[in-house]
Amino acid sequence: MSPQQFFMPEFQVEIIYSFILILSSLMIYAKTKEMYNLTADKGIKYFRESFLFFAIAFFSRFVIMFLFTLFGISKIFDFSSRIISLASSILFIYTSTIAIFYLFYSMTWKKWDENSKKVIYIHLITAIIVLLVILTRNGFVLFASQLILSLITLGIVFNRYLNSKNKKAMRGNLIIYTLLFIFWTFNTIQLFVPAFLGTFKILVYLISIGAFLAIFYEVIKRTG
Amino acid sequence: MERKRDRLEIIYDILKTINNNQNKIKSTPLLRKSNLSTKRFSGYVQELIEKEFIKEVGIKNEKHFYLTDKGFAYLEKYKNIVSFIEDFGL
Numbered sequence: 001m002s003p004q005q006f007f008m009p010e011f012q013v014e015i016i017y018s019f020i021l022i023l024s025s026l027m028i029y030a031k032t033k034e035m036y037n038l039t040a041d042k043g044i045k046y047f048r049e050s051f052l053f054f055a056i057a058f059f060s061r062f063v064i065m066f067l068f069t070l071f072g073i074s075k076i077f078d079f080s081s082r083i084i085s086l087a088s089s090i091l092f093i094y095t096s097t098i099a100i101f102y103l104f105y106s107m108t109w110k111k112w113d114e115n116s117k118k119v120i121y122i123h124l125i126t127a128i129i130v131l132l133v134i135l136t137r138n139g140f141v142l143f144a145s146q147l148i149l150s151l152i153t154l155g156i157v158f159n160r161y162l163n164s165k166n167k168k169a170m171r172g173n174l175i176i177y178t179l180l181f182i183f184w185t186f187n188t189i190q191l192f193v194p195a196f197l198g199t200f201k202i203l204v205y206l207i208s209i210g211a212f213l214a215i216f217y218e219v220i221k222r223t224g
Numbered sequence: 225m226e227r228k229r230d231r232l233e234i235i236y237d238i239l240k241t242i243n244n245n246q247n248k249i250k251s252t253p254l255l256r257k258s259n260l261s262t263k264r265f266s267g268y269v270q271e272l273i274e275k276e277f278i279k280e281v282g283i284k285n286e287k288h289f290y291l292t293d294k295g296f297a298y299l300e301k302y303k304n305i306v307s308f309i310e311d312f313g314l
Binding site for chain 2: 032
């Protein structure tokens with residue numbers, strides 16, 4: 001790879017995109033710290049940790065994109081020669097799945113037995129998904145599992161919205177969550193099929209940034 | 225039928241009771257005003273002391289509960305916390 005490739009507009013777009021999403025995710029995590037310290041509420045705990053995992057997922061996604069630019073997609077799953085690629089892939093698959101799982105769990109934890117160790121099952125299921133994706137070298141497994149999980153979580157958000165007394169406040173979050181999951185799915189597909197988004201890539205990136213910044217705004221509105 | 229208070233609301237009620245009492249209250253009136261069983265009350269008070277929301281000062285029958293800075297912060301931010309939890313469906 002020539003040094004000029006690092007200065008190509010496409011690569012610079014990836015840097016800016018990743019930087020904004022990592023920063024906004026980390027800010028959401030940081031801004032909810034005091035609220036969690038005051039309440040020790042499990043919903044807040046898993047909500048904020050979900051964004052910490054999103055930040056790690058975006059970082060590893062960026063590393064994979066960087067390596068793809070460097071070596072080409074065929075080498076991403078080449079275990080023997082590309083240890084960093086493998087580590088980044090595992091990190092991305094693991095953290096991105098856990099992020100969605102945690103968001104799901106933050107909304108449903110009250111329905112489960114509070115003293116049970118459901119989180120261990122979340123990590124176990126995620127580890128199985130990672131193994132399946134790596135062993136089959138098939139990104140579709142990741143895409144399908146995250147899509148199913150996202151749809152179930154959206155279903156829960158929609159159900160909460162329908163039963164909410166304050167529909168106006170929840171409507172905004174319903175839209176934000178919908179955008180977040182749709183564009184997260186696009187982000188995942190794009191990693192395995194780089195040509196997937198084609199000319200819509202910038203638009204998808206802008207809406208993804210918009211979804212994360214909107215959540216960040218909703219968070220700082222309440223945390224100051 | 226009255227709605228069941230959740231954990232955060234019970235904590236808010238205990239802290240608010242102390243605050244409304246010029247930030248100084250004995251255990252018995254606090255128990256009465258908190259509307260909890262003795263066992264649950266002891267659990268909550270223990271948790272609030274451990275997390276430094278309140279402090280217990282005095283000896284034997286002259287012990288009083290006081291709010292700490294963290295306790296005041298909780299009271300101040302409670303409405304925002306509840307709105308955050310409700311709006312994000314947590």
